[in-house]
Amino acid sequence: MLANATAYHSFVTQHVFTQLTRLEGHRGAYLLRRDTGDHAEFMAVTLWDSLQSIRAFAGDSLESAVVEPEARAVLSSFDDFVTHYEVVHGHPCAGATP
Secondary structure, three states: OOOHHHHHHHHHHHHHOOOOOOOOOEEEEEEEEEOOOOOOEEEEEEEEOOOOHHHHHHHOOOOOOOHHHHHHHHOOOOEEEOOOOOOOOOOOOOOOOO
């Protein structure tokens, strides 16, 4: 529901992403949003140095999503799995400094 979208956005960006910055190997995070009628869909993308860094955060079940109870309380549904990708190429935006 759109009514819960603001609560979820605030919790993830102010609590979860803030906690991630304290973890060794964490390199950034994005929260993507797509409104579809009366619902909002979110996708969290996190960047890590290695699978070992992810393991330190998520535990040995690398394909299991970590969804805090506060987030579960405002989400109507969520994926209980994650998919990992390796960055094989990056291209900076125009005007970005390396």
